Amino acid sequence: MKDNYAVIVQTHIDALFKNSNAARELAEQLPGAVDGTGVRFSAFGEPCRIGPEGIFLSGVKQEGPLGIIIALYARSANPGAMVMTPFRAFKDFPGSMPYVGAFAAYTQEALVPFVEAVRTHMSDIVEALGGSTAVDGVGGDFAFQVMPLPKIALCYIFYEADEDFPASVTCLFSANALDFIPMDGLADTGEYTTRKIIRILG
Template sequence: MTDNYAKIVQHNLDKLYDDLPRDLEKKLPGIRDGRRFLFDAFGEACVISPHGITLGGKETPSILGILISLYALNVTSDICLLSPFKAFREIPDSMPYVGAFATHTEQFLVGHVEKIKGRQKSIVHALRGENVPVQSGGDFSFTLFPLPKIALCYVFYEADEDFPASVTCLFSQNANLFLPVDGLADVGEYTSRKILDLALS
């Protein structure tokens, strides 16, 4: 992790622990172990402590540490409402990020739709998802949970004689209760990166 990312993460952690919610483990949700909090994030075992965040037992890389610390700061006691899923552009204040979201979350996967289809089961398992989302469509689709209360529904269309392959990523109905909109855009990007890593592994 670069110094700048590390400083941002530590700033977020200082803010979190300076006024630590008594029920944070219920809000996340996760398990509390003293001043540590354990839950799943981006397909890995995540641990938040006053001095850092780990994923899979390793120091959290780059932006993921920022996203996880922001989630801990922003998460509320509301439950995740899956449906109706909404497009990123339907989230309030998302307009400045719509283009980048389309490029880094959806178009990023278009050239790998067949490989993703072949590894669908392992992708869904790794990211605590389900094969049959509440709102489906396309040639195949699945819902993933990169963070406990934020669900992403990916809808894939395979290429045919008339149309090229395409990918759509939708958010759970109240995802914006748990992260700022720029954070949600990054969650989409890094979830897509995880999907591709799993598809090509």
């Protein structure tokens, strides 16, 4: 028997691929490239394919939380363009209140022990996840922007520890990120991007 995550992912997949034009429409809106009956694009720094048979990252079928995040992103696909700036704090998105505590813990505070390692490996992180280390006007001791999903950018801002304050991390989103994924998916996008960063650090 499939677990609940797998059932939810498949329910989204079935809804996405109800008509023969689904792959073409998704490719235009995610955006991505048509690949047979599915679509190829990049998600969380890996090759992703979504099709009637499921969601695959680097060839591995995703039937857990990552699969749900990607499915939610695909279900929310629309022709709108990403608006990068001004970056927005998670708490400033409408409907975020129930998720604020978990977001702070799993997206921001989880990276605090790794601040120095992140600075050392910043170029590797940006290369893996797509983005830039040239982020202006956000403050911090250093910062970078990454693209876990094609129309959703995250800006991570790092403050190094000194004699007065401990290290801290802030994560902001592209201005209209909520146009492309529901609130629960947005919160999880932050958490799983942070997990990916920690894996890159080794």
